[in-house]
Amino acid sequence: MIFRRIGCGLILLLLSLFWGGNAVAAERRTPVVAAVEKAGPAVVNIRTEKLVRRGGTPFFGFSDPLFEQFFRELASPRTYKTQSLGTGVIIDAQGLVLTNAHVIEKASKIFVALTTGGRELEAELVGQDHQLDLAVLRILGAGPFPALKPARSDDLLVGETVIAIGNPLGLGHSITTGVISSTRRRMSTENNEFGLFIQMDALVNPGNSGGPLININGDLIGINTAIIQQAQGIGFSIPIDTAKRVLDDLIEFGRVRPAFTGILPGEVGQAFSNSLGAGGVLVHGVEPGSPAEKAGLRIADVLLTIDDDAIGTTDEYRSLLRTYTPGDPLRLGILRGAEPLALTLKLAEIPAGYAVDYAERVFGLRLADSRQGLRVQGVSAGSKAEEIGIRPGDFVTEVAGVRLSSVDEFSRLMERLYGRQPLRFLVVRGGRGYYVEL
Template identity: 55%
Template structure:
């Protein structure tokens, strides 16, 4: 009898335990497994920025005119502001991928790892504001490698596929949202002449989650979350990992993304062209001799329809897609010649420094020279764009397209960035007067 009772107790306890194990197995969904795999590589990023403000002795009375007049009489007051974001470790040595806007203008960058309260100060490795990508590095802590998330792939994403956005906005642990892919590679126009390619999902991305990873159910990195469309409620956008892979080595080696060169001056086809054919495109108005476009056989008046299967409608869209490819990358271009569509593979090259200066001279009608750490107008093309607006020999060029230029290297770099993007704004100083001029 005793043995029988003992046997019954064992059997009943087993029956009661089975549902518990079954319940745990059901709860361990693919999402749980993926987060367990990727979570330790997600970090919190805190930045400090020193801001200086001038304060007039009239405490704001008289408006900005008085403030500007007394700017030189009162010492600026400085204070520190802070911002939070997320990032993801992509190798065991401490290399972290995040958004450029998370660390922009930061004087110091601090990283908090999962499960640790002590912050580690990080150093900026490289960034690209146009792609909204940045690399920072934290030093090794002993011999043990950091947990990291290797790069996956984003070109095989399926509409409806489950994805997970992970962030660490407060340094207290993971912030996780799930959703599905609604657009594997969506070309999003952010302004009239600025377009970028993103993964579109319905996984919500809060501002503090910017820079965190977007992963698939295998726990692989497929994108970096970015909060760019605040007006788009219920929609999340992520930078595809295949774009990141194309420019990662440039960020590591040069601290920036070198601009690739196709060798065409793009123009608009006009509404009539698009209406007649049902689609737009970018008109080839000039081809640089010896450039990739020239070697591929492009001709004047050809119409570029797409790059790597991403349609292009405006010159700005064409140039922004090119900016996501480092020199040496190959891509497929679709273009129209007459009524016949052609496909051609093209290998992009680095932007030639000599051509950047030549392009600037031809487009804006003046040349520059560096003298004693300043950039001066050297020669003017008679009746050219600069001459017509009153620029003179010896004028000081201080800014181009909102970026300060102190030497010829700065000028060349900005010209490569602004290639084909017209008009371009210049800040020119003559004596103690400054002028903003749009050229051409």
């Protein structure tokens, strides 16, 4: 009888320990843990190899000119292999990976390491856009792969908990948590492009770039980026809605096709801006037959919003337009005189040959290919180019900091800079170059 009681007591004790342990484990399984368990398998560590060609003497640390002259013949260029690290997230069971463009920039080889199984597989670049800092890779291996489908970022709440997953310093998956400080923070990046970002106090360090930002439900709401140097103690993420809008273009065309509105934008005056209580973009011109003309826009209209996003400057207008592709509809909020209006504009592709025609109409330059660069064939009478002193026979070798050697390169650049004015041109005459703004 005594032994039976002791046995029952031991059983009850063991059961209480078991149930108690489960209760403690259940208490520790917070929503953050559940979200990471859901999203984690789709996160990959990215390793890239780059071939860098450098010259210089193999003897470092000697500054004596005689020594350097003696070994000059040995200082032939050498090729070095360098590596960089980042993060990505699988968004398709067939192996499509979304990451930052700067993570795989100039990579000769790309490898992704999977969480499940620890496999490292080679990947290929499908498409990239440096202005948006987005890239799509394809894993070269048999699937299916664990994937995390893009959710939405238009319903985010300031103060809600978010989780960033990354690969800082190549240490493998690291988790940081925080709250959203702003759902649409306007920032300029290293290449002076403006963008809208999710701002949070979850840190995004080098190596975390390209990793997913998830909400408490484990949904993919952003792609983390460490491209903004001034970020200290805070993190930024590209809203997943931005990525979704350009994803099809990246996969199908390998790039984001520039969208054409037919609006020639300009800044509104300071006095007018103050009267609005905010900025705006002046419709300086409307291209004939363009989407803008078809939508009913007129010269002197003031563009205030695109899809409810306020537009304060031409830089903001252009950067927001970069997140759309041809065929997308835009809901425009404009001011015509004192009357607010709502219009819908359907974006189109930039017409073939438009950039060259644009240069002649807007800048007054007729350009042609030559061995020395873009040759100025003609200058329109009364144009900005004539006023500033450009002549036929001059050469244009650089526009907006980009070196150019052909009309095709100029056309592609003008597609990217469409509507931006003024632009800085490097004009060469008689072997001497000078900068002008048009």
